[in-house]
Amino acid sequence: MPPLVTLAEISNAQSVIAGRLHRTPTVTSRYLSTLAKSPVSLKLELFQKTGSFKPRGVLNALSTLDQDARARGVISLSAGNHAQALAWGASALGVRSTIVMPRTAQQSKVDATRGYGGDVVLTDADLLETCLTIQRERNLTLIHPFDDPRVIAGQATVGMELVDDVPNVDVVVVACGGGGLLSGVATAVKLRRPSARVIGVEPEGASAMSQSVARGTPVRLDRMDTIADGLAAPFAGRLNLAHVQAYVDQMLVVTDKDIVAALGVLLERCKIVPEPAGAAAIAPLLTGALTIDPGANVAFIICGGNIDRARLKSLL
Amino acid sequence: MPPLVTLAEISNAQSVIAGRLHRTPTVTSRYLSTLAKSPVSLKLELFQKTGSFKPRGVLNALSTLDQDARARGVISLSAGNHAQALAWGASALGVRSTIVMPRTAQQSKVDATRGYGGDVVLTDADLLETCLTIQRERNLTLIHPFDDPRVIAGQATVGMELVDDVPNVDVVVVACGGGGLLSGVATAVKLRRPSARVIGVEPEGASAMSQSVARGTPVRLDRMDTIADGLAAPFAGRLNLAHVQAYVDQMLVVTDKDIVAALGVLLERCKIVPEPAGAAAIAPLLTGALTIDPGANVAFIICGGNIDRARLKSLL
Secondary structure, eight states: OOOOOOHHHHHHHHHHHTTTSOOOOEEEOHHHHHHHTSOEEEEEGGGSGGGBSHHHHHHHHHTTOOHHHHHHOEEEEOSSHHHHHHHHHHHHTTOOEEEEEETTSOHHHHHHHHHTTOEEEEESSOHHHHHHHHHHHHTOEEOOSSSSHHHHHHHHHHHHHHHHHOTTOOEEEEEOSSSHHHHHHHHHHHHHOTTSEEEEEEEGGGOHHHHHHHHTSOOBOSOOOOSOGGGOOSBOOHHHHHHHHHHOOEEEEEOHHHHHHHHHHHHHHHOBOOOHHHHGGGHHHHHSOSOOOTTOOEEEEEOBOOOOHHHHHHHO | OOOOOOHHHHHHHHHHHTTTSOOOOEEEOHHHHHHHTSOEEEEEGGGSGGGBSHHHHHHHHHTTOOHHHHHHOEEEEOSSHHHHHHHHHHHHTTOOEEEEEETTSOHHHHHHHHHTTOEEEEESSOHHHHHHHHHHHHTOEEOOSSSSHHHHHHHHHHHHHHHHHOTTOOEEEEEOSSSHHHHHHHHHHHHHOTTSEEEEEEEGGGOHHHHHHHHTSOOBOSOOOOSOGGGOOSBOOHHHHHHHHHHOOEEEEEOHHHHHHHHHHHHHHHOBOOOHHHHGGGHHHHHSOSOOOTTOOEEEEEOBOOOOHHHHHHHO
């Protein structure tokens, strides 16, 4: 088993991002608390710079690059949120970034990535293969969207802030794509509050982590089918799986219909605009798949909000 | 001129609401800051209990009622946000509430008011007359939606929190219906930071306060025409006008089209769901009507978010 991220590494990531990213708020929801019969908190990470938690991991990873690597530039692959975060974070450090994105990516995410100064390569081919080919050709440094200890430690800062805000938290629910956020948050929460349960949520049509946990090894999906583009990772990270095996108590899957219903509730009742990936965490509360001891303090991470008007309208 | 609300009265209102309402967050916006060429903060009062700032004034007013008045019950008139706040606040104290609402009120606001335990009277007739008739018949206590010093002191707590969060604020922009929020916030801001400018924003189709300021006396509108139902007050409060005359530097008007554009920007860029009234404050930034010294610290109050899915979809 690869070494797991430590509390010292997470604390270091907190120092790296301090003053450069938002300390996002945690709020309570009367509506969801009534539904859950338990006090419900929402960590509003959709208010993070670039619209998702992703710059936490990016800044932490970029902070370790030497001058030479910075001069050569960085590369990654992403459906959009990591793309925006990497373009933004690299530009802030004067580093050139190349991001391989699927041709099916949300146009607004492609535009935003370019707007932050990233060089976007759109492809219909395998993202990782395309990315690794360009990386070798141009001698770039890969900043993996999730399967990297520096990225996991960065995303873990979400969990640190959550435990600071809700010290008596009993259940933490986190959406999962490749597993960067889930593995990071689970690590921070379990190391600081071992009694808390951590639950991961995946779309039924892109459940690489659930399948990987069940098989005990990283699974690669032949195809994905979900509206939650932010969770559409074609494989679970090897290192992420190790953290999930160590620290996550349960994986749940939800349908696209469940995710749309969750998005509607967050809009109407909580007055926030998550993207589908950002709404997924609360979907199992609405369906009843999430079981909570009455009175337990439950926290959901609303991990992203990059959705444009037209797409939002089509989902309402 | 009637006596203006004092800092002592506002501090007292802070004690009344402490622990009973949310201390709503203030966030910054990169997108709006770039647009304004100045640091922009948003006070997210749409996250307040009942979905708007209204329960601040309601709780402060209710706190002054004696046992006899509480036993008889309270009454008011409202297009929706004060209705919800009064129903919620009264129920919390075991007081019966009656709210006269226009038959054209948003159905979701009527439902929410009933859901909080309020007795709703829908009418096509004049709201205030209907309200005063029922008040006399049933010997109820009127909790006016804005023209009341206890309500103004309650709404002023928004301004106190804003100055705590942005101590160097230079410009504060607030939407205006009857003027409860505007007069309260202006009072708090000017008493604590006299150098700050306070600007009120009204819909073109319901600009009672602008007209009242221009005429020097409260103006009653013959008709109103705006999508911002939360700002559709048929008259400016007498006491509110006095506070606006004393503390507000400028009144601006915006069109419904401006408000819809502002709502879209807040949704897409700031990931929050204001109702039209809650988006109105930023509309003059987008149109250019709001002039800001470069680098001045600007704060906008996002005052409410009570809008249902169907209406939101129709506005996108």
